[in-house]
Amino acid sequence: MFNVELTSERIARERLETRRKREAERQERIFKEKVRTIGVDVKALDMQVEEKNAREEAARTEEAAYDAEDRRYNFEACVHQNRQKKKSREMGKALMNYRHQHQMPSTRREFDLNDPDCYRKLDPGDAQMMLPGLAGEEQDSESRLKRQKEQLREWLLCQQKEHEEEMLRQKMEGWQYEQSRKEMHDLAVELHKLEMDRKKATAVAVKDYNLAAAEARQTEEKEGNKEYDGSQQHALDMVPGMCPSQDRREPPESLQQVVQFQKHQIEEKKRTELEKKQEGDLYNRIRLDSVHSALLMERQQKRLSKQLRRIQDSTNAQLAQTRRQQYVTTFSRTVCAF
Template identity: 55%
Template sequence: MMPPGLLGEDPDSESRRQRQREQLREWLIQQQSELAAERHQRKIEEQRYDQSRVDMDNKALQLQSTEMERRKAATLATKEYNLAKIEEKRHQEEEHNDEGVDVEPTLGMVGVPGLCPSSDRRAPPESLQHIIQFQKYQIEEKKRVEQERKREEEQHDRVRLDSARTALLIERQQARLNKQLRRHLDSTNVKLAEIHKQQKPDIERGCIDDSFFSKFNTCSR
C-alpha cells in the first residue's frame, strides 16, 4: 500500500497546468490566425483599389481617344462638305457663263480689218474673285485645323499630367496604408509578446485561475 500524499498537495495540479498551457496555446494560435486573416483581407482590398484606379485610367484614355477620333472625323467631313459646295458653285458659275455667251462678243473679236484680235485671256472678274475666296478659305481652314490639333495636343498633355498626378497620389496613399498596417501589426505583436511574458511565470508555477483568461477577452485585437 502506497503512503498517502503530503497534506495540502493538489493531486490534479499537473493536469490543470497542462490544460492551462493548451488553452493558452490555442488562444495564441487563434490570435495569429485572426491577424493573418486581417492581413489577407487588407491585401485583397488594396488590390481591388489598385485595379479600380487602373480601370478608371484606362476608361479615361479610351474616352479621350474616342473623342479625338470623333473630332477628326467631324473636321474631315466638314472640310469635304465645304470643298464640295465650293466646287458645285464653281461648276454652276461656269455653266452660267457658258449660257451667257452670244454672238456679240464673237464679233468683237474680229475687230477692225488689218488689226489683230484682242489677246487678253485674263479670267473674268467673277472667276478671279472665286479663286481669291477659295484661297482664303484654304488658309482659314488650315489655321483652323492647326488650332484644333494644338487643342487636342494640349488636352492630351493635360490628361497625361493628370494621370501622372493620380498615380503619384495612389502611390503615396498606398505607402501610408502599408505604414499604418505595419504599425498595427507591430503593436499587436508587442502586446501579445508582453502578455505572454507576463503570464509565463504563472503558467510555470501553475498559478492560473479564471481571472487570467478574462484578461484576454478584454484585450484589443
C-alpha cells in the same frame, strides 16, 4: 750507327704482323678442303654457342640463388610466426595462472557476477541495508507528485490560453487582410474606371475631330467643285466663238475678267489656308486636352497608389506591434510558470 726503333713504329709493325697472320689463317681455312665450308664460319658459330650456353648457365645460377634466398625468407617467417604463437600461448597461460592465484571471487569487493544469488546466501545481519533518508528513498513523494500535477495543469491551461490567443490573432490578421484586400480591389476598380473614362473621352474627342475634319473636307470639295464648274462655264462664255448661240454679242473685256478671276483664286487660296490653319488649331487643342486629361489621370493614379501604400504600411505596422506584444506576453508567462 745504332738502329733505334720508335714505339709508334713498333706498334704499327705488330699490328701489321697480326693482320698478316689473321689473313694467312683465313686463307688456310678457306682454301683447305677439309675445313672449308661455303658461306658459314664454323668458328664464329662455335663461339656464339659457347656464349649462349654461358648466359643460360649464369641465368640458372641466378635463379637458383633467388630460390634459395626465397626459401630462407620463408623459413625465417615460419619460425617467427611459431615463436609468436608460442609466446601468445605462454602469455595466456601466465594470465590464467595469475587470475587463479590472485583474482579469486572470494577476494573481490563486489558480489560475484557469475553467481547473482550470492547475496541470498549471506546472513541477514551481514547484508548491508540502506539507511533512511539517504539517496534512493524519497520522504515527500506524495507532495512532489501533487506539485507536478499542479504544474502540469498550469502548463496545460497556459497552452490552451496561448492557443486561443493565437487563434484570435490569426482571425484578426485574416480580417485585416480581407479589409486591405477589399480596399485594394476598390482602388484598382476605381483606377480601371478612370482609365476607361480617359480612353473613352480620348476616343470621343478623336471621333469628333475626325467627323469635323471629314465634314470640312466634304464642304471644301463641294465648294471647290462648284467654283471650278462656274469658272469653267464663265471662261467658256467669255471666249468668243466657243458658244455658237452667243457669237453675235459683243466680246467682253477679257483683261478685266482675267484679273477678277485671279483675285478670286487668291481669295480662295487664302480661305483654304485659313481653314487648314483652323483645322490644325482644332487638332492641336484636342491633342493638348487629351494630354492634359492623361496627366490629370496619371496624377490621380499616383495619389491613389500612395494612399494605398500608406494604408498597407500602417496595417503592417499594427500587425508587427500586435505580434511583438503577444510575444512579450507569452515570454513573461513562461518565465512566471518556471
